Amino acid sequence: MKKKKAGKKPEKVKIKKIKVKKPPQPEWKTKPIGGMIFEAGNSLKYLTGTWKTARPITNYDKCIHCLKCVVYCPENCIKAKNDKKDHTEYQYCKGCGICAQVCPVKCIKMEDEDKFQE
Amino acid sequence: MVKTLALTGSEASAEAWRQINPDVAPVYPITPTTEIISKFSQYHADGKVDTEMMLVECEHSAMSAAVGAAASSARTVTATDSQGLAYMWEVIPIASGLRLPIVMQIANRALSSPGNIHCDHGDSMACRDTSWIQIFSETAQEVYEHTLLATKLAEHKDVQLPAMVMQDGFITSGNLEKVKVYNDTDVRQFIGSYNPTYSMLDLQKPHSFGALNLHDSYFESKRQQEEAMRNAKKLYLQIGKDLSKITGNKYDYFEKYRLDDAQYVIICLNATGGTTKEVIDRLRAKKKKVGLLRIKLFRPFPYDEIANALKKARAIAVLDRSESYGAYPPVFGEINNALNLLKKKPKVQSYIFGIGGRYIFEKDIENVYSELMRNKFRKEPQYIGVR
Structure with a gap:
């Protein structure tokens, strides 16, 4: 019995620990009044990825590169290269889990974010 | 050349607008503020101002248009009261949050329901934390x-x-x-x-106005x-001094009427100050040491x-023309906070009067002074003129 169970090993996920660096925020004395913004595209500096409690991990061996996750991602943080799924930009991923939900081959697993934090 | 005119409070507001000649005035008239807007419209029609008057479809739009105009560096004015102000409320903190110096005229009117068009300060007090x-x-002179x-x-x-x-x-705006x-x-x-x-x-x-500022940056804007x-x-006094060079009048935070040696003091806002001053003169003739502190900058x-200003007072009555249901009324709360700064705190009593335009008579104010002199203090706010 034990042997059978050992034969069906759960997929191993490589967990790489990363440090999340938040950009420094100005103090009230130096902040522009009225919460005004002067530069275009500064939302790139706003790392919404720090919010997430679950992280989508893609098993690229199973991935069929249908790019459904790329289209469905509300943060536009799953990137494709040469018509193939390339990587997920975790600094913007809020961990909503839509990619895992829409994946037809279920190759995306939502892993607990705690595991990745130092 | 100084002209002396017979004007209502509303007309005095419109006269100030005529002189300021604002760039944009998005307005939606409501009683009793209508008169300000109608008088100013006349100036506009007569070509005495080159203001862009926007007759919008509601007060919410009026304040929204004011925000847009002021953000585009136009000097912007508007006017409203009561339900109009309540309808504007969603945009009221946006105007201040975006740091837009819109100047709004308010002829205070009671809030519905029941429906009422007469004066109390409930409408502007609802905006005091915005x-x-x-x-x-x-x-009317002060309004101007x-x-x-x-x-x-x-x-x-x-x-x-x-x-x-x-x-x-009506009391000031219509007389x-x-x-x-x-x-x-x-x-x-x-x-x-x-x-x-x-x-x-x-x-x-x-640059972008009104961007999203979440938990990590909103607080700093509010601190600003x-x-x-x-x-x-600080600047109120400084700018007041500049204005007195033209008008010769003083612009203090509050008016002190025979207050310096007064033992019994009434504190109130707006037109009730006039009635109180009449009573003070009469009581002073009888050698009663009474005085008034009328707050201008709230x-x-x-x-x-x-x-x-109140450290020599023996007893104080705060007359509020608005309620803070389930709590002490707004002006009383502030005065109580101010008095806590004193080592020896004078006795203070809260009164509520004039809600929905209920009249206040000289005899009522005389009665308040008499209660102060008889050392009659109660924990609960007392009502003047309620049946």
């Missing part, structure tokens, strides 16, 4: 001068906050009074031009608003100055 400068005025002062104060680069100028609906209107050129020179730090139409330096309010308190609130 980071708008609030100036209360007793007479406070409008000029508010415009200059709101637009100061260290303030950049919107301001409300209050007058009592004819003698008003001194100062020289157009002097007033315009005092007001100057509006040069905002940021303009939405500045194409050389484009508090600092701007503190600056406004936001930012001058705690230290009021505490200092």
Whole structure:
């Protein structure tokens, strides 16, 4: 019995620990009044990825590169290269889990974010 | 050349607007503020101002249009009260949060329901925590001068906050009074031009207004608003001094009427100050040491100055023309806070009067003084004129 169970090993996920660096925020004395913004595209500096409690991990061996996750991602943080799924930009991923939900081959697993934090 | 005219409080507001000649006036008339707008529309029709008058479809749109205009570096005014102000409320904190110096005239009127068009201060008190400068005025003359002062104060680069100028609906706004209107050129020179730090139409330096500021950055913007309010308190006196060079009148945080040696003091806002002064003169003739402190600048609130002015008083009555249901009324709460700064705190009693325009008579105010002299203090606020 034990042997059978050992034969069906759960997929191993490589967990790489990363440090999340938040950009420094100005103090009230130096902040522009009225919460005004002067530069275009500064939302790139706003790392919404720090919010997430679950992280989508893609098993690229199973991935069929249908790019459904790329289209469905509300943060536009799953990137494709040469018509193939390339990587997920975790600094913007809020961990909503839509990619895992829409994946037809279920190759995306939502892993607990705690595991990745130092 | 100073002209002396017979004007209502509303007309005095419109006269100030005529002299200021604002760039944009998005308005939606409501009783009793309608008269301000109709009088100003006449000036507009007669070509005495080159203001862009926007007749919008509701007060929410009026304040929204005012925000847009002010953000595009236009000097903007509007006027409303009661339900109109309540309908504007969603945009009221946006105007202050975006630091737009819109100046709004309010002829205070009771809030529905039951429906009522007469004066109480419930409408502007509901906006007291929205980071708008609030100036209360007793007479049509004060309404006119406070409008000029508010415009200059709101637009100061260290303030950049919107301001409300209050007058009592109908009591001040509808009654004819003698008003001194100062020289157009002097007033315009005092007001100057509006040069905002940021303009939405500045194409050389484009920037976003009203961006999302979440938990990690919103707090700092709010702290800045508090600092701007503190600056406004200091600058109110400074700008007041500049204005007195034209008018010869004083612009203190509050009016002191026979207060210096007074033992029994009434504190109130707006037109009730006039009635109280009549009573004071009569009681003073009988050698009663009575006085009045009438607050003009309600936001930012001058705690230290009021505490200092009241340190010799024996007993104080605070007359509120609005309620804070389930709590002590607004002016009483502030006065109580101010008095806590004193080592020896005088006794203080809260009164509520005039809700929904209920009359207050000289005999009522005499009765308040008499209760103070008889040392009659109660924990609960007392009602004047309720059946």
